[in-house]
Amino acid sequence: MDSNWSRREIYKILEVTRGKKSIASIIFNAILLTTISLNTFAIILHSVKSLRHDFDVFFSDFEYFSVVFFTIEYFVRLWVCVENEKYQHPVWGRLRYIFSAGALVDLLAIMPFYLSNFTSDTGLIRILRLFRIFRLFKFSRYVHALKVIESVFREKREELILSFVFFLFTLLISSSTMYYIENSAQPKVFSSIPATLWWGVTTITSVGYGDTYPITPLGKLLGGFVAVAGVAMFALPTGIFVSGFNEHIKIYKNEDKNMKFCPHCGEKLH
Amino acid sequence: MDSNWSRREIYKILEVTRGKKSIASIIFNAILLTTISLNTFAIILHSVKSLRHDFDVFFSDFEYFSVVFFTIEYFVRLWVCVENEKYQHPVWGRLRYIFSAGALVDLLAIMPFYLSNFTSDTGLIRILRLFRIFRLFKFSRYVHALKVIESVFREKREELILSFVFFLFTLLISSSTMYYIENSAQPKVFSSIPATLWWGVTTITSVGYGDTYPITPLGKLLGGFVAVAGVAMFALPTGIFVSGFNEHIKIYKNEDKNMKFCPHCGEKLH
Amino acid sequence: MDSNWSRREIYKILEVTRGKKSIASIIFNAILLTTISLNTFAIILHSVKSLRHDFDVFFSDFEYFSVVFFTIEYFVRLWVCVENEKYQHPVWGRLRYIFSAGALVDLLAIMPFYLSNFTSDTGLIRILRLFRIFRLFKFSRYVHALKVIESVFREKREELILSFVFFLFTLLISSSTMYYIENSAQPKVFSSIPATLWWGVTTITSVGYGDTYPITPLGKLLGGFVAVAGVAMFALPTGIFVSGFNEHIKIYKNEDKNMKFCPHCGEKLH
Amino acid sequence: MDSNWSRREIYKILEVTRGKKSIASIIFNAILLTTISLNTFAIILHSVKSLRHDFDVFFSDFEYFSVVFFTIEYFVRLWVCVENEKYQHPVWGRLRYIFSAGALVDLLAIMPFYLSNFTSDTGLIRILRLFRIFRLFKFSRYVHALKVIESVFREKREELILSFVFFLFTLLISSSTMYYIENSAQPKVFSSIPATLWWGVTTITSVGYGDTYPITPLGKLLGGFVAVAGVAMFALPTGIFVSGFNEHIKIYKNEDKNMKFCPHCGEKLH
Known part of the structure; x- marks a missing residue:
């Protein structure tokens, strides 16, 4: 009962609805949007050689922070997704959620980092690095207009x-x-x-x-x-x-x- | 009678109609579409020098197979075309069919090959080679949308x-x-x-x-x-x-x- | 009376109307259209050095023929224009006709040739040569669609x-x-x-x-x-x-x- | 009373309305439009090295004249703006007028000149020079169509x-x-x-x-x-x-x- 109550509250905070939003939800989504934006900037600026040299530690720290943040977000979303009618069943609902477009985008944002630890092949690491730019797709949750494009x-x-x-x-x-x-x-x-x-x-x-x-x-x-x-x-x-x-x-x-x-x-x- | 019956059956297999299709028709058209697609790829890849050298026999074998296949297709279509109301007469109907857009495209797909055997002029052979790309027009039978463009x-x-x-x-x-x-x-x-x-x-x-x-x-x-x-x-x-x-x-x-x-x-x- | 009758007949031959045309009118307009087209080709080809050298006499003969033809056309049109209701008066009507768009285009097609005889300045002759391309505007009499563009x-x-x-x-x-x-x-x-x-x-x-x-x-x-x-x-x-x-x-x-x-x-x- | 009457008259001269215009208003606006146009030309031509050398005095005189003219215009507009219903109050109305789009554009046209006297930094002077091109925006008062673009x-x-x-x-x-x-x-x-x-x-x-x-x-x-x-x-x-x-x-x-x-x-x- 207690767990369910907090799960429902967290779900409301994470979920982007078109109605009224609680202050907690506004703050969380502002932090998430800022993190995605800063990630995009970091990926772009990291490709500049001089900046990469001078702010190496900063870039790597920010990368660790982002992955931790996105990983926690991913698992919390997986935990609370059963509050959504579409994914009610604790096992099958969650499994179906994992293969939903939104969850795959969230997974794509963190997987490359973990995979790059299992290999020392520079070519593969380069490709995994490239995939970080797809964190941009995490914005799609907020851009309702993308649905319009999809429909068209x-x-x-x-x-x-x-x-x-x-x-x-x-x-x-x-x-x-x-x-x-x-x-x-x-x-x-x-x-x-x-x-x-x-x-x-x-x-x-x-x-x-x-x-x-x-x-x-x-x-x-x-x-x-x-x-x-x-x-x-x-x-x-x-x-x-x-x-x-x-x-x-x-x-x-x-x-x-x-x-x-x-x-x-x-x-x-x- | 027997000949007419088999002719009608073959006509139904070759003919592309918008209604239900028999399994034989689906298989034949799939083979034809695949052959045209592979021809397009072969023509494009054959122009790459290194591929031309390494897979010379393969390209030439595929060319022979294609021409034989398209030639048989051409003559079978010519035989069965009288089943179509527009070309009923065994002689005049077939003659008119020969000059229809579809039959000319089919002829254009095989003629260059035969003509190139009658000449040793490399310039002419080059031009006849170029005409092979027009096999692409054999697709037009399947692209109903081309009719839209034509009408516009x-x-x-x-x-x-x-x-x-x-x-x-x-x-x-x-x-x-x-x-x-x-x-x-x-x-x-x-x-x-x-x-x-x-x-x-x-x-x-x-x-x-x-x-x-x-x-x-x-x-x-x-x-x-x-x-x-x-x-x-x-x-x-x-x-x-x-x-x-x-x-x-x-x-x-x-x-x-x-x-x-x-x-x-x-x-x-x- | 006799003069008026022949003037009216010639007017009908020259005039482009949307109704029925006499055979004489069709022939004349075909000759005029051909001459304008050939002029355009001649001007374009004359700019190619090798062609200019080899066919010098031909180009210069064709230029003389064109100017004579267009000059006769100009004065005949000026003579018969009074048959048009808009330019009825023998003096003022003709004066107004001279300053109509069609007559100015016709004049522009022949004037540069005559003016180039009064000067030996190569720079000026070059510019007068350039004006020959505006003979293309003589087509506008036949392109009804140009009126659409004008209106738009x-x-x-x-x-x-x-x-x-x-x-x-x-x-x-x-x-x-x-x-x-x-x-x-x-x-x-x-x-x-x-x-x-x-x-x-x-x-x-x-x-x-x-x-x-x-x-x-x-x-x-x-x-x-x-x-x-x-x-x-x-x-x-x-x-x-x-x-x-x-x-x-x-x-x-x-x-x-x-x-x-x-x-x-x-x-x-x- | 006398001051108010002349203020109203001057307001009518400066103000661009869509109804009838007095001769004084037409003359003033013609002079203003000409000055803005000439300014645009002067800025463009001044960037050409050879012209800048040869007509140095002329360019600098014209610049002084323009700034004096635009400065007088600015302060006269500020004086008479209270005739407009929107800016009636002698102090607060004028303050609000100063921050209206039109007044800011007028200020932008003269400020760079005055600011450039307070600095000897060539980089800054270059940037202030650049701002002169924004005098072009003074045209916007006359281009009603800009409102259409704004609305769209x-x-x-x-x-x-x-x-x-x-x-x-x-x-x-x-x-x-x-x-x-x-x-x-x-x-x-x-x-x-x-x-x-x-x-x-x-x-x-x-x-x-x-x-x-x-x-x-x-x-x-x-x-x-x-x-x-x-x-x-x-x-x-x-x-x-x-x-x-x-x-x-x-x-x-x-x-x-x-x-x-x-x-x-x-x-x-x-």
Whole structure:
């Protein structure tokens, strides 16, 4: 009984709800947000050689503190998750919680640190280090808007796949043709179709770094058409995202407003 | 009778319909899709010198297998096509089938191989090799969305031509003027109007490789205006595609759904 | 009387109307369109040194033919223009016709040739040569869509000016600030604010040639913000053109269709 | 009484209203607009070394004139501001006026000049010089459209923040990963995550200067995905600004027109 009461209280503190929040919850979430933010800054600044040298102890101390903090957070969340209706069962509920998106993100934030103690392979340690940046995903708990993006991607699935197929066709056909045209003139730059795909992507997306570009008249003609086709590649996803986000932002805004709907078709009444 | 029965069965296996599919049809289409995909990968990887050397026999064997497979597929389709109402007549129907878009794509996938045996001209063989990438178009049978793109291009013909005319005018006028401005300062880069057109395309489409750009103050002034005009060039096709695709995706989605409409406001009932 | 009759007949041949055309009119306009197209090609190809050398006589003959043809066309149009209701008066009507957009374009196509005979200044001759490309504008008589573009620019005047003011503010503020930041690090590239404006335009329009870019951390920070602001610069005119063109294409398409309109507000009845 | 009468008259001259303007007001505002424009030109041209040398006295005289003119304007506006209902109180009204956006912009236009007399630190003087470009903001009094932009930013706050968060996530994750991939191949270019962020911004916004780009196959693969993701980054703000501006331009246009609505369909009557 006592344990349950404190568990429920802790659950309320950890849980991010859209209603009123207790002071304890506000303080805890402020600390958590600050820690994630500082982690992001620490990871970015740690990559700067001079800073890494001068503040080595500070960075390593902060890393220890973060991992301890996130580890405690992870296990406390695992303990109190049964307060959520979705994970009521003490064993199976907790197991299902472990494989929920939120818990996996929390695990991803701490696992690399522990795994790096089991290996001395510098290559692997480098990769595990890289994974620390995914601590950024811990923010997703607070960014409600990410759900909007997720929904848009799910609903506009077909259209986005169509766009991507259209992009892939244009990319493959144009890059293969460009390879056959430019290869003899620039055997180093357009050495193979995979190498030419890099030209294709940077041209279609209109990035145009300038490391690879056609120099033969025929190659420039094809390159011009691909650049123009790239404009169309911008148009399609723009239309899809525009309509998708507009629909969702409307729904999201109306959630709080007790809107009335037409009883016949569910359309909003104006 | 017996021949007709087996022909009908084979037609049902080859034909891609939107209704229920038999297991034989699913298996055949899976094999065909896999073969096309592997062909695409093989063509791309074959262009990498080191892979070409090491797996020469493998690539050449796979090419033989593909051509045999696609050739058999081509002739079987030609045999069974009379089961389709559009190509009923055994002679004229088959002739008309040969010139249908689908059959031409199938022919394009195998012809280059046979033609390359009739020539020893390396230049021609190179071009025939290039045509193998068009085997990718065999996918189009499965990508229903390509029909949407086709329809959009047909319906928005006028608007797209208007955009293209607007683009061509801007390109020709700006490139010719830029040639007269920059030619004396950069006689190698802006050597002629055709050479300057390359600058024009990469600027209007905002690719900007950086191989050609104005260096005189007047040239930079014109270049700035062209870059700004390029923004407008993005706006027009975006609008056209957005409205075109939106209309079609709606139609495409509603096809299966027998939608009803609200009698009060004419809105669709979900 | 006889003169008037032939004048009316010639007017009908020259005039481009949307109704039925006589065979003589179709032939004349085909010849005119071909001559303008060939002129465009000739001007472009003449700028290529090798072609200029080899086909010198051909180019110069074609130029003489074009100027003679366009000169006759100009004076015949001037003679018959009084058949148009707008230019009925033999003197004042013709004077007003001379200053109409169409007649000025026609004059611009031939004047440079005659003016170049009065000067031996190579610089001036070069500029007069350049003006030949504006013969392209003679096409505008046939491109009805250009009127749509003209109308959109006139109607969306305010919004386009707003966009341009927004662009100019961003350009001036960001370039001036960038000059103060980068000048000491790259005194040659960011030598003055006018020089930095070139960086500003290529960044905001996302062209990014790569001839000028910030190298100091502060300059890169500002450059990043300007690049992101450039995305917004794309958004505004896109919206304006999209809505503007959509409205006009609707009107243009409905012209032939006898649509009905609401008697109260002039809105189309669905 | 006399003082009040002249104060009211001067207020009417300075104040920009949308109704009828007196001749004195038109003249004063023309002079002010001209002075601001000339200031902008002077600041831009002064940065050109050769012009700075040759017209040194002219630039410095014009600067003195501008500061005197803007200073007088500032104090006259401060004197007459009490005629505005919002700032009626002679002391508190004026104090509130001083901290209004318009007055701060006016102060920013003159303060740097006076402050630069109190220091001999060339670095600080350089920064104070830079601030002169912000005199451009004095235009904002005349650009009513800036209010539209302001409103759009305020109303579409949530959506713009969502876009920016989405952009930041993509930027941070992709740049950190790219740093780990490319650092060993290009230790100078991709020296740290902050340095790689510059690559990220120029790629996502499709600027692509070409000073930093991946060279390893894995880096090119990631770079390709980031370039494609950049297309989506264009789509979102485009949609937001399009809808935002469209709504506001309608409101802005209707303000003067006392529009009526069709009783049948609720559409506006023109």
